[in-house]
Amino acid sequence: MPELPEVEYTARQLRSSVVGATIREARVFWERTIGRPQLPDFLAEITEQRIEGIRRRGKFLLLDLSRDLFLSIHRRMTGNFLLLPPGWEIDIRLSETDPVAWKTKGPNFHPPVSAGASYNLETGHCRVCFVLADGRYLLFTDPRKFGRIELWPRTQEDVIFADLGPEPLSHTFTVERFTEALVRHRTGIKQALLDQQVVAGIGNIYADEALYYACIHPAHRADSLTSSEIHLLHEGIVAVLTLGIEHGGTSFNDYRDLWGQAGQNYNHVRVYHQEGKPCKRCNTLIERMVIAQRSTHFCPHCQAAPAIVE
DNA sequence: ATTTAGACCTGTCAGC
DNA sequence: TGCTGACAGGTCTAAA
Numbered sequence: 001m002p003e004l005p006e007v008e009y010t011a012r013q014l015r016s017s018v019v020g021a022t023i024r025e026a027r028v029f030w031e032r033t034i035g036r037p038q039l040p041d042f043l044a045e046i047t048e049q050r051i052e053g054i055r056r057r058g059k060f061l062l063l064d065l066s067r068d069l070f071l072s073i074h075r076r077m078t079g080n081f082l083l084l085p086p087g088w089e090i091d092i093r094l095s096e097t098d099p100v101a102w103k104t105k106g107p108n109f110h111p112p113v114s115a116g117a118s119y120n121l122e123t124g125h126c127r128v129c130f131v132l133a134d135g136r137y138l139l140f141t142d143p144r145k146f147g148r149i150e151l152w153p154r155t156q157e158d159v160i161f162a163d164l165g166p167e168p169l170s171h172t173f174t175v176e177r178f179t180e181a182l183v184r185h186r187t188g189i190k191q192a193l194l195d196q197q198v199v200a201g202i203g204n205i206y207a208d209e210a211l212y213y214a215c216i217h218p219a220h221r222a223d224s225l226t227s228s229e230i231h232l233l234h235e236g237i238v239a240v241l242t243l244g245i246e247h248g249g250t251s252f253n254d255y256r257d258l259w260g261q262a263g264q265n266y267n268h269v270r271v272y273h274q275e276g277k278p279c280k281r282c283n284t285l286i287e288r289m290v291i292a293q294r295s296t297h298f299c300p301h302c303q304a305a306p307a308i309v310e
Numbered sequence: 311a312t313t314t315a316g317a318c319c320t321g322t323c324a325g326c
Numbered sequence: 327t328g329c330t331g332a333c334a335g336g337t338c339t340a341a342a
Contacts, residue, residue, distance in 0.1 A: 003335055032318090059336080076336045078320080125320080144319045146336065186312080196337090203335050253322085253334065272335095293314075295333080 002075045004201030005244030007056050013258040015054040022133040023049045030127040035148040058164050058200030072150045078254045079147030084137040164200045168237050175234050182222045190218035191292045205272045208297045210236040212271045218296045220306045271297040
């Protein structure tokens with residue numbers, strides 16, 4: 001669910017709120033969320049760890065901890081972080097329907113980042129609760145249980161991310177490198193963009209948006225794009241991801257920020273989930289097709305099908 | 311060697 | 327009201 005902009009936005013919020021805090025303990029309500037190490041070791045090693053820094057790599061959120069460890073979190077489809085201020089009662093109860101339903105109650109709280117916004121009191125699915133030494137709770141909520149949290153020694157970082165492509169918003173994402181990656185792809189360009197080895201952090205929403213930006217049909221073969229098409233697509237990737245971050249991410253369903261608020265980028269999306277609506281450029285109706293088992297949205301006029309699709 | 315179903319999971323919504 | 331099927335920001339694995 002969260003793609004690069006959503007993870008980046010959460011990382012920035014965490015950076016301004018939990019760096020320097022100490023994790024007193026972790027409570028795990030769905031064991032499979034912890035990918036590594038084994039649960040007893042995870043619980044033992046996480047205790048009294050200081051959060052020294054927050055980083056992001058592709059769609060991975062990284063929490064640098066003391067004692068040369070770091071947490072690697074992948075939220076997959078529905079994972080979210082929610083930070084509860086001190087003084088709140090957290091009621092993680094065992095119900096018949098869902099053993100990890102939680103509810104919160106507390107004073108009206110105004111988060112420090114978006115001034116004026118009030119806290120969102122939705123009930124979620126808490127899979128892991130990090131109890132901070134200052135009394136706050138950092139919750140990992142994840143209805144579909146696909147998200148994974150792993151604890152690694154920092155020395156392993158290069159190994160873990162060896163296969164990840166360049167960061168699209170850094171100088172490592174050059175047109176040259178992008179071109180080389182695409183030439184090796186004999187699939188459609190949409191599929192290539194979803195391949196994290198080509199570029200790190202793009203998912204279904206921003207792949208569609210970037211292709212629309214560059215007026216390229218999603219089924220166009222990746223290895224047959226012209227140089228000017230690749231330049232425009234490169235520009236489009238940077239543009240749509242940057243805008244996504246500025247708008248606090250895209251929430252059409254589950255994504256929420258650290259304070260439980262929805263991202264505003266859904267109001268700025270051009271094609272994603274817009275089938276049947278007129279294209280902002282030419283008024284042609286946006287269409288939907290399935291590519292690589294993923295919903296794909298495009299303007300049939302602006303993004304004309306290439307002469308050779310297969 | 312690729313491509314594609316299936317798995318992992320729960321929730322929501324449209325249609326009957 | 328209740329059931330059924332389609333679908334949802336992702337990625338891995340096994341079968342074709």
